[in-house]
Amino acid sequence: MAQSPHGDALKIDCVKCHTSESWKVNLKTISFDHNSTGFALNESHSKTDCVECHKTLVFNQASNQCASCHTDLHNATVGNDCARCHTPKSWVVTNIPELHEENGFPLVGSHKTLNCIECHKSETNLRFDRIGNECINCHRETFNNAQNPNHVTGNYSTNCIECHNPQLKEWTPSNFNHDFFPLTQGHNIGDCNQCHTTNNFTDASPDCVSCHQTTFNNTVNPKHADAAFDTDCKVCHTTNPGWKPATFDHNFFPLTKGHDVQNCNACHATTPNYATTPTDCVTCHQTDFNNTSNPNHLVNNFPTDCATCHTTNPGWTPSTFNHTFFPLTQGHNLPDCKTCHTTNNFTDASPDCVSCHQTTYNNTTNPNHVAAGFPTDCMACHTTNPGWTPATFDHTNFPLTLGHNIADC
Known part of the structure; x- marks a missing residue:
């Protein structure tokens, strides 16, 4: 048998490819199965002639890499x-969206309809150098030229999707995540420049007074x-x-009942500085205190802390006094203080029983308290029950037992 020019590796019958005629x-x-080669x-x-790929007759010397046959344009x-983009059927690329998805840059919105060379610029229009997936890689010029607002001086993010929707074909409408300073109600204005008065949007202070100082200074009700x-x-x-409704946390001095007045100046009239208004009752109610005669608060040395006896109920009634030092x-339990407090100075009333009950003590005859030398401390025998009965006497110095326990002293 003649030696095969195709090398020792190809061990097939010649008639698989050739005829006896040529x-x-x-x-x-041809009956040779090219699938057996893995290609x-x-x-x-x-439809390609063998010699276009097999440059020598030793067929296994041909590479199965695309670039070995096809010039990489x-x-x-x-x-x-080549198979990443092309198929044996055609050089036309049909999976461009999938390729971009794999590379982390989905073609959505206006990006979907662009010609490749609008992003991938080269001398031949066939070089697809990686240009990066960041917005600014393509839109630097647009970013730099934006004036309303000026993106550069405003220190805007170069990540366009923070404000712009990539699904749209235009830059408008645009949104900005302003959650760090919610634009609600009166703050929900369409013109950014009303608050951002400099070209640098990042230097705007979130402090109210940075925008409203003039309004603050000119407000007179209250000033x-x-x-x-x-x-x-x-x-x-x-x-x-419109600044309404307005509220003020007055919990440090609760505005209840008579204190619940709508005109701040009714209390804050003595000084324009509300913060220095004293919270002492007498600051507002000194005149009421001085003019009260039933009882006379001034001569009786009543405390000037109204809350000692009064609530904030209008009219000063009902009023109470902590009389626990003398229950x-x-x-x-008499309603008229003057029954006991016979002078104008309530503080000089003695707690001694005899200071009120001396006459009763002197006139008692059953038994005769004076003659018997009974103590003038009524509590020794009596309670505060009206009528002085029942009465008891501690006779433990001479126990009244059995026959001695007689009712008539």
Whole structure:
């Protein structure tokens, strides 16, 4: 047998490819199965003359790499595996969206309809150098030229999708996540420049007074500046336009009942600085205190802390006095203070029983307290029960037992 020019590796019968009439290979009649080589001849490869790929007669010297046959017009910018983008049927790329998805840049919105060369610019338009997946890689010029607002001086993020929707084909409408300073009600204005008065949007202060200082200074009902009100508007106001309704946390001095007045100046009249208004009752009620005659608070040295006897109920009634140092029980529970306090000075009333009951003590005859030398401390025998009965006497010095236990002293 003649030696095969195809090398020792190809061990097949010549008639698989040739005929007895000629060495020429007829692709239509060839019976060699190219799949056995691991490189199937599909589509355009099945119509290609063997010598276009096999440059020598030793067929196994031919590489199965695309680049061994096909000139890389992309200059290795997309790798050397043609099959990633092309098929044996055509050079036309049909999976461009999938390729971009794999590379982390989905083609959505306006990106979906762009021509490749609008992003991948080169001398041949066939080089697809990686340009990066960041917005700014393509949109630097647009970013730099934006004036309303000026993105550069405003220190805007170069990540366009923070404000712009990549699904849209235009830059508008745009959104900005302003959650760090919610734009609610009166703050929900369309013109950023109303608050951002400099070209640098990042230097705008979130402090209320940075925008509302003039309003604060000019407010006269009440006058915020003189009253030393907090410049943090949120203490009293919401973002509702017109500054109303307004509230103030007055829990440090609860405005209940008679104190619940709508005109701040009714209490804060002595000084324009609300913060220095004293919380002592007498600051507002000195005149009431001085003019009260039933009982006379002034001469009786009553405390000037109204809360000792009164609530904030209008009209000063009902009023109470803590008389626990001398409990007003039973017969002592009298509605008229003057029954016991016979002078104008309530504080000089003696707690000794005899100071009120001397006459009763002197006139008692059953038994005669004076003649018997009974103590003038009524509590020794009596309670505060009206009528002086029942009465008891501690006779333990001479126990009244059995026959001695007689009722008539």
